[in-house]
Structure formats: structure tokens, C-alpha cells
Amino acid sequence: MMEITEGSHAVAEAVRLCRPQVISAYPITPQTHVVEALADMVANCQLDAEYITVENELSALSACIGASAAGSRTYSATTSQGLALMFEVCFNAAGMRLPIVMSIANRALGAPLSIWNDQQDSISLRDSGWLQFYAEDNQEATDLHYIAYRVAEDHSVLLPAFVCFDGFILSHTYEPIDMLSQEDIDRFLPEFTPYERLDAADPISFGMYATPDYYLEFRYEMDRALKESKAIIQNTGKEFARMFGRDYSAMVEGYRLEDADTAIVALGSICGTTKDSIDEMRDEGKKVGLLKIRVFRPFPTEDVAKALAHVKRVAVLDKNISLGAKGAVALEVKDALYSSGIPVKDYIIGLGGRDVRKKDIKAIVALVEKGQGDMFYGLRTEVL
């Protein structure tokens, strides 16, 4: 059913349909509307879940670890500083192979303090073993939650997942969304069946310590599971498409890319602006296309290489920066295109909520055509 809904409320509704049994939440801007909406659903008997109001984000995810290990489907949401406070818990949840799903309303990290959007928070957790999905709009933000639970809980994956949607730009924006029904999601998402759980009838130990004789293999198995999850993501996306008509089976998605000379690579809400500016550039006769990355972990290296094999140049838009190096997306794209010889230029944009408009995308295309890049775009001149 089509509804005009705020992004956060749509995400909360999608989470409700997934029937999480334990929700653990701590407020942080711009995630708050999600957890408030879920609290409201619990208070009004629309959602039968234990809702734990923890004292900080470290505990939010820790409680999810306990609940997931005990056999419950769990959910939390956070952003920015909250995710940073969860840093070690994120690695731990993945290491224990607990399929927790967490929404990230992407936001910049301080200092200086910024409550506005970029993707530094989740990108900084790229090595933690979590799947990372990025939504372009709120329809995708809701749908990716259903897919994230299915993939994460698959017994050949068993890894936690971030569903990232840009703070404010998506979280606080009203858009028309096709909300699925409980019957729909019950058909798509089976009940959570833990691979192992804490159970007095069958005692096992979780989170043991590993000597150098064993640790390496644990990491290998996580990496293997992430890489093999690509097939699960594709199949789950196909099934979703068959059932509901929206296709998320591809980890990357081209837009007017087939005959493009210049490709822009991006993830998240900026893809919408980019598509509009591509339409205008196309009208002007410029052969520009977009490659949207929907899944950043596992990184779809082969898909990126294949999708960009024919282009003459690539401009990567990074709403993050690995300070002292480059944007994280550009590094991955360069790796994917390493043997192709296609030049890849990186543009650090939109950090801390700096607006990125169609004219900026066009200016970046002009820069990459001149071979200029690997730069912060749109800096105030007084720092130069």
C-alpha cells in the first residue's frame, strides 16, 4: 500500500514487520525517530517485543548480542558517535556470528561535532565483518531491512548487517513508500532459527578465547562467509523481486551506464541527485552514467569491474575519507579496476552535511574529463 511517510517511520514499520523479539535502543540524532516509533508500537501492542532502554550504545549492541545468542531475532539502530562507541561490540557480534540487524542513519563523526549526514560512521566499520547495505531512497531503505534479515540469518552467512540510510536526507524526508503487509513479510522472512543458542538443555560456550593456533581460521571463515553471502544476497533479491516486484538482486546497479564514457560511482541518497544530473547532461549530449553500489560489504569487486569495463573514466563520490589516504569507495573501485587501466578519480564530497547539488555533480564530471580529481570537492577557498 502506498503511503507518504517519513523515512525513519517507514524503517520502523519495516522493522516491525520483521517481528524482532528483542529491541535495544539508545537515542541519537538523526536515528531517534526510528526507535521512538518502535517504542510507540510496543506501547500500543502493535509489536510484541522486549524493548530495552539501555544506558548507551555499547550496551545497546551488547544486549542484542545476549538476546541473539539466547535465540531471539534482535534489532537496534544508531549512527555516528553511537556507532563509534559500539566499535568493539561490532567486531564482537560479527566474530560470534550473530545475525543482528542494525539501521544506521548515516551521520558525520566529531570533532568538530556535526549531527549532519555523511557516511564516515558505517564506512569506518567496514572491517568489522558486518554486511553493509546502502539505500538510495526510503523505499529501498525499508525493503533492505527485509533482505538484510533474510541474508544475515541464513545459516551459510550468520553475520550481522547494517542497513544504512542517509541521516536527515532520508531519515527525516517524507516520500511515497509502498509498505508491504505483515502477510507479505511473513511469507518472505521465515521465523528466526538460530544455528546455535544458549540453552541449558544443550550447553555450549560462546565467545571463547583462541590461541594463535586457531584465531586465523576464525577470521578466514568470516571472510569466506561474507564473500559467499554475495550469492545469498542475489538469490534473496530475486525472490523479493518475484514476490513484490522490486529487484534488489544486483549488488551494483547501473543508470544510463551501458554506453557511458564517464561513470560516476556512489552509494546512498546521492545517487538520486546524480541520476537527475545525468539526465540533464545526457540532454546536453554528454555520455555520463552512474554505478550505484548497494552493498559495500561484501564488496562486489567483480560486479564493479564488469559494469565499468567499457567506460573511459570513473569519478567516485566519497562521503567519507580515510584521512591521509583516499575515500574508502574509491580505494575499492581502484582495486576492482586495477588491471583495466581505466583512470579512477576520487572526490570527497558532502562531509558533515554539506549539500551536494546537480551542479556539483556536473562540475565533478567536468573535472574528471580534464583528468583532475583525488581531491576534496567544494572546499571553502580560505583553507586553500
Added chain:
Amino acid sequence: MVDKTLELFDCGHRACGGCGAALAARLVTKAAGTDTIVVSSTGCMEVFSTPYPETAWKVPWIHSLFENAAAVASGIEASLKKQGRKEKVVIMAGDGATFDIGMICISGAFERGHDFTYICYDNEAYMNTGIQRSGATPYDASTTTSPAGKCSFGNKLPKKDMPQILAAHGAPYVATASIAYPADLMQKIEKAVNTKGPCYVQVHAPCCTGWGFEGDQTIAVAKLAIETGLWVNYEMVDGKVVKAKKVVRKPVEEYLKTQKRFRHLFKPKRQDAEIAAIQAMADRNAEKYGIDIKLRKE
């Protein structure tokens, strides 16, 4: 009733001979019984009991991080509640994990009133990392981060009063116990796990390696802590002390002399003022908890 024949913390673990914490784990699991899920914090116990692929725990057990055992237990309890399961949730954490790094998680979990028992095995320093001081380290104990030296008598700070802090959170049952009194310890654990709400039991668990005494003296040392009044075994129900173990008190130096961590109080010369200060702490304990047995004059 506690089934004393029950062994849920198995032999073969890697603890030092004479480890107080290992004995605490054995007694606690006996008392809590088979329908128990144990949550451990990072620390000696976690490391010596679960070197992958072996585990000493015959009850379901989970370790996540150093500071988050109370939060993990909160999630487990919520999950069990949702599933209608009746297992008891018992946390086993060291004093560093409890007094220091885990304080926020503990405060949050106790405030929320989860139904679990938090057991701190208190060996009065960070033993796993090599005997550094914690908020549980007693006054004047020499540790690797509070070493006694030419201008220091060791740890300058008194032990934090965790039981009182958790009683102030509204914990329905708070107790202290000692591995030297196993029947009392098991009775308290049994009481705690059968009391609804967040309960706290702090178990004195001497560490022969960290405190500097022979492994066959663990029980004797633990007993002397009680007999000198430096450790008091008591119970608090709804914030009020209802029972404390009474003793005919011995001078504190009988306890201090048994351990290398207090050696600087006796060698190269006896530090009367410091020993008197520690004696005053024991005297305050005795008064506060009313533990002195008054001997009738002949």
C-alpha cells in the same frame, strides 16, 4: 537445596593451583544448578576456562567483552522472557570488570531491574593482565601500577563499596561471601538466583599469584581476611544489612603478613602508622557491620 555432588565447572581448566576464582566458579555453578546461563566478562576466569576448543563450563556460557557482561545478560534475560524460558542468568565477572570498566553497564542493568544474579569474583586487582590495581584493590596493596617504593606504600585508595552502590540501585538482594566459607557462599548464591530482580554477590577470591602466597594457603588467607575484619561477609535485603558473620577479631597484621603485596609494611622496617591505618579500617568495618563477638569476662 544445593546438590553438592553437582560439578558444572569441570576439571582441566588452566587456572593456577590454588586459584580462588576457580573455586568460586565451581561453588557458584553448583549452587546455581543446571538451569543456568553464565555470562563472563573478559578476565582470568574467561581465559583459563575456555581455551578454544575446550571449555570447562557444563552450563551454557557466553563471553563478549570486558565491560559489557551486564548488558549481554540484560539481552539474554529479555530473550528468555520473550520465549517463556525459565533458565537463570548468572554473571561471573572479575573486580576490574565490575568496579571499573563495567560500571556503566552494571548501573544501567540494575536500574532496569533485569532478573539476573551478578557475581563479582573479587581478587582485588587486574590479575589477567599482570596484577594492576583496580577499584577493588585494598589500601596499601602493592600492584604493578601501584607499586610500593621509596616514596609509596602502594595503592593509596580504599576499596570502592560496590555492594552499597548496587543496594542503592534498588537491588533486592546483595551479599558478600568468601571461598573460605563454601556452605555460606552456596547458600547466598542459591538465595540470589531465586530472588526476582538484579542481585549482587561479591565473592572474596584470593589470588596466590597476584597477592604472593603459596597455592596451598588460599583458604587460610581468605579466612584471615574475615577473621581480621578486613573482609566482612554480610547480606543486604532491600538495602538493609540483615546479617553479618561475627568473629573474634585478630589483628590485621596476621592477614597482611601472609602476602607479598603487603610485604613493604613489614620489611625492611615495620610501618606502624600504615598498619594502624589498616587496623582502623578493620575497626570501622567491625563497628559498621557489628561483627565483633564480645567474649565474656571470666
